[in-house]
Amino acid sequence: MPPSDPSSAPSVAPESLERTIEFSDNRLLIELCGEYDRNLAQVEQLVSVQINRRGNILAILGEARDRAAEVLQGLYERLEQGKQVEPGDIDAAVRMGGSAAGTGVRDGDQIEMFKGGTLEIGTRKKTVEPRTKAQQDYVRALYDNELAFGIGPAGTGKTYIAVAVAVNQMMSGHVDKIILSRPAVEAGERLGFLPGDMKDKVDPYMQPLYDALNDFLPGKQLAKLIEEKTIEIAPLAFMRGRTLSNAYVVLDEAQNATSMQMKMFLTRLGQGSRMVITGDRTQVDLPRGVTSGLSDAERILKDVPGIGFNYFTAKDVVRHHMVAKIIQAYDKDGPVG
Structure with a gap:
């Protein structure tokens, strides 16, 4: 039996590069995604990942999946507190959760605003x-x-x-x-x-x-x-x-x-x-x-x-x-x- 041609096999992302998050409140999930999924698109662009929605589950593909998951969970918690999610909030969440303005420098202490007690x-x-x-x-x-x-x-x-x-x-x-x-x-x-x-x-x-x-x-x-x-x-x-x-x-x-x-x-x-x-x-x-x-x-x-x-x-x-x-x-x- 001749060996199969590896180039003919479909390209499938390794399972280890996917992370899924399940959200209990579908209404808040809709707000998190934004109109026409524009919020997800902004996170994808800023963090360099791919996000797919499957019902009340978001599947994140890419090397920065953990960082994107942290951002999405933080924004969801913000919605649970009765606050809105706007483009500026997403940009801030990305920087707080990981990169400092696109430099890739970790700045984990800044995630505090999205993880509990807020200063308002x-x-x-x-x-x-x-x-x-x-x-x-x-x-x-x-x-x-x-x-x-x-x-x-x-x-x-x-x-x-x-x-x-x-x-x-x-x-x-x-x-x-x-x-x-x-x-x-x-x-x-x-x-x-x-x-x-x-x-x-x-x-x-x-x-x-x-x-x-x-x-x-x-x-x-x-x-x-x-x-x-x-x-x-x-x-x-x-x-x-x-x-x-x-x-x-x-x-x-x-x-x-x-x-x-x-x-x-x-x-x-x-x-x-x-x-x-x-x-x-x-x-x-x-x-x-x-x-x-x-x-x-x-x-x-x-x-x-x-x-x-x-x-x-x-x-x-x-x-x-x-x-x-x-x-x-x-x-x-x-x-x-």
Whole structure:
């Protein structure tokens, strides 16, 4: 009997490369899969596996099957807690469960958010969850310290989380008002003379702060709070001479404050207030030769008790997963400019 031709045999994945997970609640499984299985497709793409649905069982094929199973089980637990699963949650779950923004670096301690007790910030419109270990530490620092710094690249949630905590603290009566500020520095381009009154001229610089507030407060309530000056959004230059008492104060884009401006701002802290400084040392838009006040403050205040410093990296990016890859590529290439 002639030997069979191995090339004619069908290609079958080894049984050892398949892992199956059974889910008891079919309704939640439908939510887990997403419309037209788009959630499964996102996991397949991010983890490089193949996922097949067989009734209430998901069969995972590929070398990263265990990692994909961990992600899917974590997302299912999230649904069991009554929370939604959105594309950003899937991306965060993949990074928490295994790779750090596509680098293949294991970071198992970050799976905590999907494995039990959650750390949450309640606001009028939504509940905010820190999605990485660095974000969890940052949230704790914001509640534990009267002055805290959040330093790291764009997209890591530094400002978003700070504004969420500010809204939470105002809602719970711990502070009477919120003050959000940024240096009005152009990002490498001249915008010329802007039309309108002072508010019209500075609002374009402040728009990211308005965007964050709109995520946490209903539009009519936010407009009323701004009209009553319970919430203030103002350029850094407007802070001079003020004492900010019983307020939650956030300085965003602090890398664009000069050393003198930073000292001025930090010394505005009054009784009953809390202050958060956020910035990215790689995106300084100050004129050449002008020292960033953020770098100075970091150097001068690093050993002062009661001041928290929190640092973020590309693996903490919670925007589109491509942002983390872009940041890593630029970091590898060296300083810009």
